[in-house]
Amino acid sequence: MRGMVRRLTSADHDFVRSTAAWPRSAADPALRRLTHLADHSKLWLGLAAALATRRGRPRRAALRGAGAVAFTSAVTNGIGKPLLPRRRPAANLLPEHRRLAAPPTSSSFPSGHAASAAAFTAAVSMESPRLGLALLPLAGAVAYSRVHTGVHWPTDVLVGAAIGTGVAVATHRWWPVRPAAPGLARPSARTAAIERGEGLVLLVNPASGGGDPSCELARLLPRADLVHPIPGRDLTEQLHAHLDATGNAQALGVAGGDGSVAAAAAVAATRGLPLLVVPTGTLNHFARDLGIVDAADSLRALSSGSAVDVNLGAVLVDDLPQRWFVNTASLGGYPDVVRLREKWAPRWGKWPAGAAALVRVLASAEPIPVRINGFRHRIWLLFVGSNGYRPKGLAPTWRPRLDTGVLDVRYVRADLPFSRARFVVGALTGALFHNRAYVQQECRRVRVEVLGPPVALARDGEVSVTGRAFTFAARDGALQVYRPERDEPRATPRPAFGVARGPS
Template sequence: MFKFLRAASKRLGTADREFVRWSATFPRTAADPALKRLTMLADHSKLWFALAVALAARKGSTRRAGLRGVAAIAASSAVTNLLAKPLLPRRRPATDLLPEYRRLVAPPGSSSFPSGHAASAAAFTTAVCMESPAAGAVLAPLAAAVAYSRVHTGVHWPTDIAVGATIGIGVGLATRRWWPVRPSAPGLARPSEHVAKLTEGNGLAVLVNASSGNPGHDPSAELTDLWPAAKVLRLDADGDLVEQLHRNLDEAGDKIRALAVAGGDGTVAAAASAAAVRGLPLAVIPVGTLNHFARDLGVWSPQDAARALAAGSAVHVDLGTVRVDGRPQRWFLNTASLGGYPDMVRLREKWEHRWGKWPAAAAALVRVLAKAEPITVRIDGLPRKIWLLFVGSGGYQPKGFAPSWRPNLHDGVLDIRYIRADLSLSRIRFTVAALTGALFNSRTYVQEERDRLHVEVLSKPVALACDGEVSATGRAFRFAARDEALRVYRPEDPR
């Protein structure tokens, strides 16, 4: 085996030298100084960090691409510089193999194997391509040019480049283990047969929360242009939105055939609650900051909602309900939670625009668990101590500590996740498992799917948060999945 490896290494070394000598015969062109400038620009990944900033300037897939690219660069640099280079040292090419005008003034003195520049270029481009294939296709030639520039300037052998690029591609793809790629397709849902077709807005009530989304931007004028005959409802943000909405709809009588809502997830959840009780189809107009439900639905703009309303195109979606201490049930559209989960979401959303969603989620998790107090409960009769409990309306992905989207909007289940506090060193064990991608091998993490859940709190009363808003405090919580409880407008060809 060792003889075979030595022979293979010798053959690769010979091929490396032959390639460099062949490269040295290239005629002098304007590409020579350009490649020198490019290779220096890529030092310490300056080029890629600048491109990441440019990508992050736009919301959506390009921003996620830039943030994922930075994470991939950090991981690939650690692998190449902290592991591979010290373990597999190699001399760089002799300076006399290339003409002087192609050499760097201050060539690096570290190990030649593998190429950190090639690893960073490949890692960044691979990560960007996973979130935005169009942006990745534009960057791929630049990444290839950076990789080749290291051979052209005489600081790396071709095999250094090949291995470095392989490491970078592998690291870029591996980011999916901790940071899953959100699918572009919306969640599955069963089409509804009969909903009102509304073009001018006759029979449409529109609930507008002007405080959602961009500060100072009131979407009312745009919505009036889309539906001039619609009845616009403005509610007191400090009051109970559901009660106010029911009161306004009662006053309108039978004139209202559909309800539309423009706001964040909390406002959308209030509208969904009223629409479900009254049997009205709901149109979601994404103007909020996060628009989780609208993204799951496949409605990306007010124009998408307008197309669906005009065509009378809608789907059935599930909702969740919860009764607190026997009081009337509350509906939730996305999630409900007990314990520190609302604080974790709040911190994640505060930090994610700077760090990216998954690094922010990890930091928020550590912060919340460090300060959390365990809750003594019975979960369907099973005694437990937990740090926090998450209940999703429908099965969420990914199956880890930061559920983000639903591939199916009518699966008839609750997604139940909690962190146990009745095991030794549970917080540390959970955090390590989450950060290393080994969560499902940890006894501290429980994830189940069922249609009902009963939680009895045996310690002091705790607060319940529904769709990010604290809604009630109590000791007995009965959750249930309501199959296809709501009809929601969605274009026939959601993007």
């Protein structure tokens, strides 16, 4: 080890001496300015702020990059520099015009600038390889500027870059990268191709968060029957009444967010109509899982008659009629977790916001005594997803398939010693899958009986009814949805009832 250190030190000195002989150039002041710009990660946080103004992958890349930089700074400054102190290069090794006026006095090893540059670039690359490739020359220039200005040895920079890259890759454990491909589903062979909106009843929710698309949709679909929500009236009742009055609708469409989509999907599934989804809301989880990015995708599928059959979740509450959900349903504190997570996610990112929301809700929650499929438990909250969600941990975000025929059931147990603390530790360490306080199962049906006061049911982010007996079931191929044609692999066999993903 000592011999290797001596050889690396000798190589460091040789490299610095050889670069000291380079002639003066315009790169010298440019690299000094660049290295100052990267002080305290100002450069990377500024780029993250700029990327965060764009929705989708750029925003996720910005949040992952900023998080990676924060963790990397903690590792390099809180662990690396105190444990492995090293003197910085002597001032006389380089000409004066290349040196910084006020060089840092902390340990030279490892380079925090190089670590942050590598962390941000690697993290952005995980979400958007093109953006990462564009940032690579800038990150390399920042890392080299530390050697060029005489404040780091080359090995400081190399080790710092390795630390930053490692931290960025490690973020995948807590916040898996959402795949670019949409969820798979069985192609449908019974869909009507519709031109110019003929026979289409289209619900347009101008209050969904993405602006009022009514004028544009009326131009693109001049023969469609546009319907707007009536304030104070239930959307499903309004749509049923409108379809009864129309009598000849060939398809039902919805332009809005997940709440509007859920209402339209319930009507379409009940009446056996194909559903057109136009993502114009603030949150478009169902559309994203379908691979529908904008109205152009929706209209292309509508005109070609391309559609898939997807599964829905259904729930019976006490003696009330069946209710549908396209994404998720939940009991207990989970509605509050979702509300806080979505409120904080634009500032902090989905995983940090989800963790903070869970801690906030669990700190004030009361345990709920229940029977789940006949077995008594005490739980803090329960989540039920239509089809299996990924990741299998804190923040279920996407579905690789929309036709699995199962429910994704997750709940946090309250009948274990220190259950809240155990759950929070598991969430923070990314080890929820092996945590006894957190249960994950996939099954076709689950019955939850509340052994106390009635609790609220939330469906697709909307709190709907309260009750004591909840029967959740997967409805196979219940909904036919338009989406652009793509190659779909042959459907795989579905899991049998009660495939467990955690302790029961």
